[in-house]
Amino acid sequence: MSESMAQRRRVEGKVALVIGASGGIGEGIARDFAREGAYVALVANRNLQRAQKIAEEINYQYGLGRAIALKADVTNEEEVEEMVRKTVEAFGRIDIMVYSVGIVKAGSVKEMKLEDFEHVTKVNYTGYFLCVKHVARVMAEQHRRDPSHWMDIIQINSKSGLQGSYKNAAYAGSKFGGIGLTQSFALELLEDGIKVNAICPGNYFDGPLWSDPKEGLFVQYLRAGKVPGAKTIEDVRRYYESKVPIGRGCAIEDIMQAIYYVIEQKYETGQAIPVTGGQVMR
Ligand SMILES: NC(=O)c1ccc[n+]([C@@H]2O[C@H](COP(=O)([O-])OP(=O)(O)OC[C@H]3O[C@@H](n4cnc5c(N)ncnc54)[C@H](O)[C@@H]3O)[C@@H](O)[C@H]2O)c1
Structure with missing residues (x-):
């Protein structure tokens, strides 16, 4: 690829940690980031083999050393710390973190078991807090060393974070809460050169x-x-x-448009951007 083509790539040379990348939306984001010039750490919980296969394909397509796969359960703080440490060991820094982890347990509030409600909350809401906690420390240090360097934390939220969801309270509650975290992290982490935004896709x-x-x-x-x-x-x-x-x-391309917008936009943080085909209007 010529240098002028390389310069047009949207995340050229950035290091992206994509959490929840063994399939679905996270896989699509990791592949697109690699195509647009980033180094990518793909994180999976149970399905590590699948993430390893995607990383191998990225390395084959774009050159050795462009992607790694890591195992971490986002509800386990030690594993989250290890995930961050290994990413920095492999690539030297983290410029973008995408939290694309999410689980759903649908059902009536009158029937839902407490353990199911708590599990959804732990993965969708608490896991986001833990990942931001440890990634933000690394990013803050990078900003301290180079105050001109700005970084991005992006939560893949949902239209159910903007509007209630019938018989789906655990999920919608965790997503609404995620927007509260995003807005609050955004306010705090500005001093560390970190923008924090949520993307709220419709149904993929x-x-x-x-x-x-x-x-x-x-x-x-x-x-x-x-x-x-x-x-x-x-x-x-x-x-x-x-x-x-x-x-x-919703398609991966629709979500990527919003992700590149928040990365490229220097004058915005703490936003929750709907990508819902007109289903949710704000
Ligand atoms: N699919 C949709 O229609 C849709 C719509 C709006 C928002 N979202 C959101 O997008 C995000 C990605 O969803 P998806 O459709 O790709 O789902 P998915 O099930 O394909 O992917 C979820 C990812 O989360 C990972 N994960 C689950 N529990 C984990 C844990 N404890 N620790 C670490 N990783 C864990 C899985 O390994 C997987 O890689 C979620 O936050 C979801 O809520 C999805």
């Missing part, structure tokens, strides 16, 4: 979160009776597609 129907045949939301919502009259997974999918004014689910 093609990823495993929705389409996994055992655990996916289509199956969960069918079982939970969230869609009145729905008898099959296809009924549930059609119902959700019909609710999007633009008429389709």
Whole structure:
């Protein structure tokens, strides 16, 4: 690639830590960052092999040393610290952190088990706090050494962080809380040269979160009776597609547009940006 082409890449030479990158939206973000010139650490919890395979493919495509895969459970502070340490060991610094971890347990408030509610909260909300805590320390030190250097923390939130979600209180509550964290971290971390923003996608129907045949939301919502009259997974999918004014689910490209906006925009922080095909208007 010629130097002028390389200069056009949007995250050239930056180090990106993408947490929750063994599939779905995080995988898409990691691949796009690599294509746009970044070094990428892909973090997975259970499915490390899948993250390793994606890292290998990135290295094959863009050159050795461009990607690594790491294992960490975001609810375990020691593992989060280790994840940050290994990323810095591998690449020397962290310029972008994306928190693309999220789990859903749908169901009525009248039936939901406390342990399920607490697990969703721990992964979606507390895990975000732990990752920001340890990444922000590294970023703050980088800013201290070079005050002209600005960095980004980006939480992949959800339209359910902007608007309540029927029979999905644990998830929506954790996402609303995530916006509170994002706004508060944004205020505090300005002095450390860190912008903190949330992206709030609409439904990404093609990823495993929705389409996994055992655990996916289509199956969960069918079982939970969230869609009145729905008898099959296809009924549930059609119902959700019909609710999007633009008429389709969210794509990785749509999310990347918003991510590059917050990275390139120097005059904004603490925002929660909807990418919902017109489904949520603010
Ligand atoms: N898929 C959608 O329709 C949609 C819509 C809006 C927002 N989101 C949000 O986007 C983010 C990514 O979702 P996705 O669709 O890619 O889901 P996904 O299930 O495909 O990916 C979730 C990722 O989180 C990781 N993860 C789960 N628990 C973890 C833990 N304890 N420690 C470390 N990693 C853990 C998984 O390994 C996986 O890589 C989530 O925050 C989700 O809430 C998704």
